[in-house]
């Protein structure tokens with residue numbers, strides 16, 4: 001080591017030595033200060049224990065390095081206080097797909113106020129030591145795989161205000177100790193496998209005289225979808241409490257609804273549906289004057305119903321599937337705010353007063369399968385009313401007035417009378433609950449598995465996805481078209497994304513009247529997937545307050561996937577204030593010179609490490625599997641181990657070689673799955689920098705079109721860079737035209753190839769965002785598959801086009817391309833536009849006509865064709881045509897030549913766009929011409945694909961080629 005150091009010192013001048021020395025001293029001081037952790041060692045140990053238990057995935061995801069979590073390079077997901085040593089006060093890592101359990105060491109984080117590990121894959125039980133987190137005020141563990149019981153020690157969390165354990169596999173009962181959480185505001189235990197009675201203070205089930213009734217600060221009890229049994233405790237909501245949401249649905253609760261619930265005068269939402277409750281609805285419910293939503297459906301309740309006319313805020317009343325057995329209550333007509341009434345299958349009798357339908361907010365009335373009789377008069381309905389569902393009643397006459405929205409009367413006597421009602425009204429059609437979608441996909445492209453089409457721009461990306469469940473919306477159908485867009489707008493605003501990034505593939509109600517909304521938030525612009533920090537941010541927002549436009553009620557979010565990238569921090573070792581103080585102290589300490597030398601060595605090593613790090617840009621693709629290390633993980637483009645490709649190509653044997661060029665060789669390979677592929681293996685100085693290689697893979701993997709050669713995968717291992725493409729059995733267009741591949745191309749086929757490749761290029765120019773300019777369109781880069789469908793390949797030189805809104809119309813670049821195909825204007829101006837590809841494409845069209853290479857025997861095909869036509873029109877051109885076309889009738893020749901010549905106009909502005917070329921060719925070819933024409937021409941099984949890449953054009957070449965044109 002010291003040998004190396006001497007070397008390092010020896011070439012420094014005297015002056016430089018001093019500079020280095022001082023710098024090293026500073027460096028040492030800084031390191032010394034940084035090494036001395038500012039974070040409490042208990043906290044450091046606790047965090048390390050968590051990381052240990054979460055395994056390798058967490059190591060690469062979280063990038064927790066160093067020993068000072070609170071330091072200048074703050075560890076992901078934590079925040080700290082200002083004490084000395086610093087303490088961790090919050091740990092928030094939702095939605096990262098963490099696996100493992102929650103170790104008891106969590107208790108060492110004794111200053112923790114917020115713990116959010118929601119939407120991960122954590123298992124095991126919730127450790128009882130969690131009770132030692134005396135400062136904890138918010139605990140979010142929702143939607144993991146936690147099992148076991150809720151530890152009674154949770155009652156020690158005197159400061160806890162939020163407890164979200166919903167969406168786990170917790171069993172057992174709610175411990176009475178829950179009642180000790182005197183500051184609890186939010187209690188969500190929904191969607192677990194909890195059972196037993198709901199605890200209350202005098203139930204004598206425990207030594208602790210406490211229960212839900214002691215939670216006087218609670219606003220929310222969300223206990224739905226469990227297996228709770230027994231009666232609803234009379235004290236669950238008393239006048240000393242301030243409950244706004246009492247959600248107990250989908251349990252096995254029995255007994256009567258306690259009249260004491262009438263004391264819950266803050267209540268806005270009460271859901272007791274889907275239980276086994278009996279008896280009549282108590283009169284006291286009529287006192288809940290602020291309630292907006294009352295759901296008592298799917299119980300065994302009997303009539304008569306209490307007078308609820310004072311509930312002037314009630315929007316939704318759901319009483320279906322009970323045994324009410326009384327006349328339609330007249331007081332219903334005074335529920336000023338009612339939007340949705342649902343009383344299907346409840347033995348309701350009599351007639352509905354016409355004044356009921358005149359309620360100003362009424363939107364949906366569902367009274368199917370009852371004994372309603374007489375005349376149904378909905379003539380006074382307002383335009384708010386969208387659905388009247390009265391199937392299977394005894395209605396004999398209908399007075400609809402101007403009502404023209406959905407009316408369903410199938411199974412009523414009125415439907416037996418001929419010509420009285422339209423078929424629709426009487427047909428048995430329950431298509432009303434079909435899911436609604438927002439921002440649906442109208443793109444024609446498809447994406448590889450793991451990706452989804454981003455409908456805003458028809459690209460493939462990995463959205464942030466999940467399902468929002470609204471447990472108590474005040475509407476019961478999606479009849480109103482604006483509901484879904486309103487939600488999309490609210491999501492966009494809350495998540496600070498553009499509205500076009502928000503896609504709602506489906507929204508529907510389930511049997512429990514919960515509104516389930518699938519959401520997909522696409523990354524913006526060209527990004528393929530979200531970054532870890534964005535996932536953290538969105539998971540935090542959606543998991544905590546959520547997004548709830550008026551009327552939607554409390555949201556519950558469940559994240560689907562945890563697919564994201566991890567950006568490696570690019571900050572240097574950012575010196576903290578502490579470090580600067582250290583520098584002053586340290587610079588006095590000349591005695592530390594020896595240590596300084598060592599420090600200098602460390603510094604060199606660090607720098608080397610950093611260099612190594614930089615040479616591994618794949619690190620930032622993150623989330624790699626254990627064995628693939630930090631490889632890019634694009635599901636569309638698989639990673640292939642070197643060994644697999646070696647095997648596939650029979651050790652890169654010569655007999656498998658199908659092409660070669662300046663960059664290396666192309667091999668045909670057969671994967672273990674039997675799939676044929678073409679493997680492009682970079683060689684020597686054509687190896688790209690790893691980051692360029694990564695760019696190429698990223699570029700290729702987001703391009704999917706039937707006229708573009710698809711990337712199957714890649715390999716970056718053992719110093720190799722290989723790209724694995726789909727195998728193009730037909731070889732290159734060049735080889736077909738020269739006859740080298742044995743494939744003959746009749747005229748119609750050539751037109752189809754022209755059209756196919758034009759479509760491929762148009763896709764790159766117009767449908768990929770940002771657009772891709774190919775820069776190397778030529779006949780060797782147009783490949784044919786076994787059906788002779790043309791596909792554009794080889795993006796080695798591709799350049800991202802000018803982005804929309806960048807205000808730029810071109811990209812300035814070093815001129816690249818292939819001799820003979822190069823756009824003269826691009827060469828002169830060095831400004832690359834899509835029109836440069838149009839020019840090259842025009843040259844390919846001339847090749848299709850003449851089968852000549854663009855430059856043959858010193859003659860430039862563009863110039864030759866132009867000259868011939870100038871001299872003698874089409875007939876003069878005939879002598880230049882590919883001899884193999886001579887026997888064919890070339891009906892479309894005139895137009896084809898015109899298109900070709902317009903593409904090779906000298907001035908880029910005179911050339912058509914590729915999209916225009918496609919339109920012209922489509923007209924020419926006729927739309928009925930089959931894409932994959934049934935050709936009787938034999939295609940050899942293993943043609944040789946000669947993919948040659950002539951040297952790039954230099955200025956001298958240019959004068960040679962273009963002079964005299």
Ligand SMILES: *[C@@H]1O[C@H](CO)[C@@H](O)[C@H](O)[C@H]1NC(C)=O
Nearest residue numbers: 096097098099120121145562
């Ligand atoms: C999480 O667990 C679920 C169910 O076991 C599984 O389908 C999913 O792939 C897991 N995700 C991760 C990131 O481990």
Ligand SMILES: *[C@@H]1O[C@H](CO)[C@@H](O)[C@H](O)[C@H]1NC(C)=O
Nearest residue numbers: 179180201209210211213214
């Ligand atoms: C819970 O409430 C009951 C009834 O008000 C009361 O007797 C009991 O002392 C309370 N328990 C605690 C721990 O405060």
Ligand SMILES: *[C@@H]1O[C@H](CO)[C@@H](O)[C@H](O)[C@H]1NC(C)=O
Nearest residue numbers: 264265266267288289290291
């Ligand atoms: C009902 O709501 C109003 C307005 O939101 C509020 O002022 C009032 O206190 C509430 N009534 C009860 C009994 O909580």
Ligand SMILES: *[C@@H]1O[C@H](CO)[C@@H](O)[C@H](O)[C@H]1NC(C)=O
Nearest residue numbers: 286287306307308309310311
């Ligand atoms: C409605 O409220 C008024 C005023 O508080 C009260 O007098 C009346 O009895 C209530 N009606 C019902 C049916 O509860």
